[in-house]
Amino acid sequence: MSVRVALLGTCLADTLYPGVLKATLRLLERLGCTVDFPAGQTCCGQMHFNTGYRREAADLASAFERAFAGHAVVVAPSGSCAGMVRHSYRRLPGFAGTLPDKTYELSEFLVDVLGVTDVGAYFPHSVTYHPTCHSLRMLGVADRPERLLKSVRGIRLVPLSGAESCCGFGGTFALKNADTSSEMLADKVRAVQASGVEVLTAGDSSCLMHIGGGLRRLDAGARPLHLAEILASTEEEPWSATP
Template identity: 60%
Template sequence: MRIALFVTCFNDTLYPGTGKAVVTLLERLGHEVVFPAEQTCCGQMHYNTGYDRECGPLVKDFVKTFQPFDAIVVPSASCAGMIRENHVRVARTVGDRGLAEEADRLGPRVHELTELLVDVLGVEDVGAYFPHRVTYHPTCHSLRALGVGDRPLRLLRAVRGIDLVELPDAAECCGFGGTFALKNPDVSAAMGADKVARIRQTGAEVVCAADNSCLAHIGGLLSRLRTGVRTLHLAEILAATE
């Protein structure tokens, strides 16, 4: 299958290893991965702060860039959710009926990574090897917006050598919440502290998730406490073979 990668701004700028891991993983499974250089931003930050109309050009750019592809993979549950849930709404807000129709047709072809692997490609054992103690944090967008369910855990359980441990109160938010962390820093830090306490209870060497934004928040707290616990995007574990 020929799959287009929408890497997302956050990953492209701060976590390029995640995009590389997605390519490594999908190519190992026998698929061609294309990176359209014209891609920009999904518009989530603008939309979440009330700048709906400013999102219009970004939605138009996304549709134009990815319309030729039958499958688009997004290694970020929050960005995948923005595209599928809100691009049509943005197009309607700016009064572009044609764009709304195009965004509506494109939406079902946009997949968060675990959705693509399990639902579209029909694979759970991706041939990964990761001999470490790992716990999984289900981010709010993956859990509540996209409803990915146990897909990430099914993929992780199939990884050879892994010691996967359950995270207590896993469904609780880490406190990042995009601009929430900027507008409510004290509350965000308190929520993050609770999440970190639960992670430390597991004795995990690594905490993984489907969103690097949440992992950045969690990782900052873990680092300041000098816990030695690493954060890794799910894609990086699934791409590992040695």
């Protein structure tokens, strides 16, 4: 199925994790999509919205609408950014855009729009999946990421104890409530360690950054890797679990 899509880069992927964007691009093109990357895109405004700066968030939402004008489908490798556009934009003062109805988190787009679960990936490693709060609770992606992962050849998917518990990041929550966030992170890191896997995956770079930091400080062994990077992996492009 050939679909023309606009790729929402997200702040974290654009500035810290460009590999996530490259993997998303490779994956979408491998599945026959034509991918645009609007150069005028900036922050979706989630940080501003969550900390009470609604006017500033509304300005960013308007800029977002202008950047993606004319695109019928917007895909984001982030449940939190997709959730911001699809749900929170509607709560902004004066917002009357059309993007909320056109924006999809990556796993939603693959399963619901393209109608695929087997994306031709090969990843011979042990993996556990953390369902991020925005993807799980705001977007309701349910088991879509796991259905995609189960179709990856060579993978050994291991259940994560307490998977649906928050990792403690929550954007500015981790800064404003550092002690609580650290305790939540410790629980999540213990669960990842107990799974004994090589790789922890999720659909949000923010949560992977948070949990990955906890894993590295303990030299826990498991490496964080975005869902898109696993789904883009093939036998022709082998990936090593060694950092």
